[in-house]
Amino acid sequence: MGEVTVPSMVRLEEGVRWIPGANALLGPLNKLVNWGRAGSIWPVTFGLACCAIEMMDAGASTNDLDRFGILFRASPRQGDCLVVAGTVSKKMAPVLRRVYDQMPEPRYVLAMGSCACSGGVFDTYAVTQGVDQIMPVDVYVPGCPPRPEALMEGFIKLQEKILKEQFRWSQWR
Amino acid sequence: MESMAIADGLQARFPEEILQCFSFQGQVGVGIRPDRVVEILGWLRDDQAMRMDHLRSLCGVDNARRKNGGLGRFEVVYNLYSIALRHEIRIRAQLTEEDPSIDSVVSLWSGADWMERETYDLMGIRFNGHPNLRRVLLPDDWEGHPLRKEYPLRGRGEWVGITDLQAKLEELDAHGFKADDPGPEAGDAGDAATGKRKGDC
Numbered sequence: 001m002g003e004v005t006v007p008s009m010v011r012l013e014e015g016v017r018w019i020p021g022a023n024a025l026l027g028p029l030n031k032l033v034n035w036g037r038a039g040s041i042w043p044v045t046f047g048l049a050c051c052a053i054e055m056m057d058a059g060a061s062t063n064d065l066d067r068f069g070i071l072f073r074a075s076p077r078q079g080d081c082l083v084v085a086g087t088v089s090k091k092m093a094p095v096l097r098r099v100y101d102q103m104p105e106p107r108y109v110l111a112m113g114s115c116a117c118s119g120g121v122f123d124t125y126a127v128t129q130g131v132d133q134i135m136p137v138d139v140y141v142p143g144c145p146p147r148p149e150a151l152m153e154g155f156i157k158l159q160e161k162i163l164k165e166q167f168r169w170s171q172w173r
Numbered sequence: 174m175e176s177m178a179i180a181d182g183l184q185a186r187f188p189e190e191i192l193q194c195f196s197f198q199g200q201v202g203v204g205i206r207p208d209r210v211v212e213i214l215g216w217l218r219d220d221q222a223m224r225m226d227h228l229r230s231l232c233g234v235d236n237a238r239r240k241n242g243g244l245g246r247f248e249v250v251y252n253l254y255s256i257a258l259r260h261e262i263r264i265r266a267q268l269t270e271e272d273p274s275i276d277s278v279v280s281l282w283s284g285a286d287w288m289e290r291e292t293y294d295l296m297g298i299r300f301n302g303h304p305n306l307r308r309v310l311l312p313d314d315w316e317g318h319p320l321r322k323e324y325p326l327r328g329r330g331e332w333v334g335i336t337d338l339q340a341k342l343e344e345l346d347a348h349g350f351k352a353d354d355p356g357p358e359a360g361d362a363g364d365a366a367t368g369k370r371k372g373d374c
């Protein structure tokens with residue numbers, strides 16, 4: 001009989017290990033779920049103004065968000081993360097909230113640009129002063145507009161946040 | 174045709190309607206009384222020497238804070254262009270503060286429809302005879318006309334759509350995910366009769 005070798009495990013993420021020979025993952029369930037979620041953020045695009053152009057650029061080949069598992073979806077029903085890119089006018093606020101309400105849990109919101117974070121330069125009668133007035137925001141990406149690198153940094157921050165979560169399961173609404 | 178020659182043509186055709194002629198940087202504007210605006214613009218469109226077949230833009234102006242007087246409180250400005258003859262003119266109809274209304278020119282250029290609606294929406298100038306004079310940019314139940322000089326930058330009070338939304342959000346928030354919620358398995362077994370667990374709704 002030969003020696004029994006302990007298979008060496010590859011650490012993929014905090015608490016998530018991969019056993020190459022056995023084609024298996026090992027870890028606590030919530031860590032595995034978080035690892036899966038963090039690696040497959042599907043954002044709903046909500047481009048409202050100039051920031052949307054930078055968001056598109058972040059998704060294009062130079063920066064290539066796909067390599068983080070970030071694939072833009074055009075439907076809130078398929079999305080995990082709402083990227084609010086641009087100026088939210090007051091007329092748009094109820095529409096934006098409706099899109100958010102249509103997303104399944106778990107869902108995250110990334111406010112992109114000064115306008116979505118705080119209203120930006122548009123401190124006027126017609127503009128919502130920050131998207132956090134109408135929905136919970138997970139990551140704020142400042143800038144006017146933020147460069148694609150900044151948006152990418154925002155997604156990485158969101159991944160870090162997801163990886164630290166404890167038992168976030170769906171809830172019925 | 175030179176813009177000044179067009180202004181002279183207008184002056185000859187409608188002498189009692191023309192108030193003033195402005196010329197700056199080679200662009201010519203003609204101030205007119207508002208009452209016969211459809212007739213004047215219709216003549217500019219149909220006259221064989223003018224042929225102003227294109228209404229480039231239509232907008233409102235609030236002169237409340239303008240230094241050089243002699244103008245009405247409001248103006249409606251028509252930028253006309255002739256695609257065939259490649260000449261242009263600007264017509265500025267002067268309106269009073271008491272009665273900011275003017276006849277609609279949708280019958281001449283159907284493209285004026287939304288431009289007149291926008292001018293009504295933001296400036297509060299009414300267009301008589303317009304087929305559908307509703308707001309176009311702001312919500313229908315908005316109060317006031319924001320591009321008037323007396324309108325405060327941040328508006329007066331909150332739009333009812335936002336207050337409704339905030340009331341709805343308070344209701345929805347009771348059912349949403351809470352970061353410090355221990356999760357369903359940590360709570361009690363819930364109401365066995367309805368099969369509902371705590372946290373479900």
Ligand code: SF4
Binds near residue numbers: 049112114144
């Ligand atoms: S933050 Fe700047 S770039 Fe982005 S939508 Fe606002 S004005 Fe445009």
